[in-house]
Amino acid sequence: MSPVLYRKYRPQSFEEMVGQKAIVSVLKSALEKNRISHAYLFSGPAGTGKTTVARIFARAVNCLSRSDLDRDLGSNLQSPCNKCEFCEEFASGQTLDLVEIDAASSRGIDEIRALRDGVRVLPFKTKYKVYIIDEVHMLTKEAFNALLKTLEEPPEHVIFILATTELDKVPETIVTRTQHFEFRKIGEEDLQKALELIVKKEGVKVESEVLNIIAILAEGSLRDAQSMLDQALAASASELGAKELRGIFGVPEQELLEKITTALLEKDAKTALKLIHQGSEENLDQRAFLKLLIRNFRFLLYLKLDSNYEKELKTFLPASELSSLQVLAQKYQVKDFENILNHLNNAYPLLKVAYLAQLPLELAVLKITAS
């Protein structure tokens, strides 16, 4: 499958964006009112759509459907048409009026000096010359100063869109000169829907639970979700099943998850620890282990609180899995699930610093079973 899903399914319009609804709505309204700022800062985790939105916005401000003539005709001012000459040139990168700089690979002051000189030159064809500077926090101090000088008095015909995954490394002097948008992690439901659409368009067969698991493992990044799907599809001969997916990414089997779920509810530390040990022997990914365990307990909590939730789970969980969850949901109380979820959730950030990958989960088991 080539090109990779991530490139192939990069949203080309605001309407196709996955998540980031609030940001998209503000930008669309700015476009409609023609209140275009000269510098934007997009911060947030990787794979959440910063560069994608930047590119759509760059086309939208220059799109020929925005020209005065068309505006009288009431054409769409909020989104690029993706058909006109400028939209096409911007989309293919065949234009001198869109400059993309990846600060992670070109940190030098030379690039920024070139940029500083370049902004004085009027756009060749379009109304605005757009500079997208990705990973802007990687610029050197000198480069930041050069950028700052440009941002202090940006020429009318220039728009800067700065993107960063590490906002705290961007100097405050730069941040205050921009209109700042914070991109959030994309919700699991949005990710799952986006993956469903891709699978449909690709015409590939995938067990429905697969997409739910990927959406959870991807932690809010559409790029990660797409590349996991890519990888799994490449490794799979025919229909991609949940079992196969678990094998590829070291994700624990449902049976193991069910056993440990029950052990935790019964406060049986010995069995739970034995199962975790078994998991590490099988080289399971501890992050996936903990995430799917949390997923199980969230399902239980929701099932307990709202019997209608069953319908939702039915759409992607295998019947056998759902029925064993239902048994547990009936048997235990909300506070049991809440208590366990609390401890598992507290264990999650510890994965980053743990001496042994399985230690946070083991410690959580001790707390849960002792409480």
Ligand SMILES: [Zn+2]
């Ligand atoms: Zn256009």
